[in-house]
Amino acid sequence: MDHRLSEEYESLRATVEEFAHDVVAPKIGAFYEREEFPYEIVAQMGRMGLFGLPFPEEYGGMGGDYFALCLALEELARVDSSVAITLEAGVSLGAMPVYRFGTEEQKREWLPKLCSGEMLGAFGLTEPGGGSDAGATRTTAVLDGEEWVINGSKAFITNSGTDITGLITVTAVTGLKPDGRKEISTVMIPAGTPGLTVAPKYSKVGWNASDTRELSFADVRVPAANLLGERGRGYANFLRTLDEGRIAIAALSTGLAQGCVDESVKYAHERTAFGHPIGTNQAIQFKLADMRLRAHTSRLAYYDAASRMLLGEPFKAEAAMAKLYSSESAVTNAREATQIHGGYGFMNEFPVARMWRDSKILEIGEGTSEVQRMLIARDMGLPA
Template structure:
């Protein structure tokens, strides 16, 4: 395959459009939402009108007919300004709508996708549990079939987009049976918001991503029709391994955006801030920091675009997705730390975007597979089973 990851004219037009939206609409407003820990409904609605939630889906389901590369481009440009808005889009598409599109029946697709693609509703993905994070196979939530219904009991935690006023559904993984040797059969089931017994907790108090929605969910004898099974019974774990592989590309694009945003803000500051009678950017120590930050963001961009290109062309991409996610999240943390250092005391003030970026960066080494999990996946793809 070609390693030329320069954008097509169509993708470049999308990039410019989202860049303009991020700077003109998101940047002036998001700081206030962030400080109030408030979900930015008006910004999300505008993203829906732009078609961002439908980027990688076919037009027949209300999508824009694009691809995963287009989604990554949008995520990177948004995250250059703010990660709360970017993760709302990432989770809404990669974790909310993509499972329905990839594994749903035709009826499920037509019922849910048009509204998710338009941003009218958000979908969420309920995998993580209080005692089951990286070990997704340790799921304790259960779903027992009683007649024509599934009865769900359990708890999920750290679920993005699960408690907003426009959340329409949460797809949850649950144990629906056991194999002959006692291993759990994990299935995926769609639970519409407002279903009796489905309780959404108050938002978490978080270090970062403060303008995004993250909640704990509980299910107490929640009953949904058997038709809400997503894909084959017992295949939920395999389904979401695939979804997480794809999602790592999206997180890598988001992390790249944050890393580049740190460069943008630090370069601007280094040209404007004066010390000892001259701009601090005249100092070689600052120049070298910025050069290293730019190098890392550039390489991160190549990594996620390579993985996305492989996905789009139907090639194997598991290792490349893990490589991209591992590298990009590390770079995001590194650049956020250096950006704060370049800004000095101002970098510790929330009025400066780098303060948000510093707070938002760390979760990128944890969510959708920790850095340790990425190293495990990479080693396995290299033939080291362990």
């Protein structure tokens, strides 16, 4: 039982930490304020191999694993969550379903471009009518000869409208099962397909340098071969995708929680009040101790969920607990960090203000806190 990082993992962590500190930190605030997607930073992340971290080299990946991705996400989110969510969604929602459920041909066609970061993938599950109840999907895909014809819409889809978005995978109803329930499948739509409308980007509270759009489909036609995974397995496949994605969001949340500690400890040394650094006050020290405790416990929770996943053991409840705990910790740490910074914590030029704005979505995206509690309760045998 050892939670210390191996040499390879530590080397990756340190490389991403340096990149986040030297490249992302000085530039990202301006992109955030302009609500602009940081293409050059994302391109650099691509050249570093971050988008290919958990994929085999034969598909253009780095030959690492999902935990390596999580370590990179934690280090990025210590500094900025917009770039971290761009990587998270690009890998875990965009490319991973192709790797897990795609045919050999689909993997060879899409993964090298997605792994290089030259192209971004998106995954559209949520619809304007609801996200938590994913089985209530209304978007349809009807087979017409050798083509799927897709109609409907998706809401809040990350990475779906950038200049480098190449692939949008969506869940759609492809028929009814013998028991009368919806048959849900997953279909790949290349960006630019006629009938696909990408709305202007949302005005958001946070993640302002990341891309989030509403999509609509009006008789969008793609080849029958664009079905991803077995017909009717779309629901099961995206549940697997989300289980893994929750570990990644837990890593991202841990990074934000830790970033709040880093910034607040620095500020507690620098800022003086009543003739002393504010960090000499026990009230501030106790806040910082509790913040570090939350970041540390969040990290252990996602390490545990990731190691179970990599060992091929059940990890659904552990992923839900890691996501729930770390996202709520991120929100609490962001609130406390802002408090420690006083009025400056409310000024956008201070990283903790960005962290505060970026933290709330962590309790919502890839399954709300209520959904995580439902999953944990079900794992204890309580009825659905």
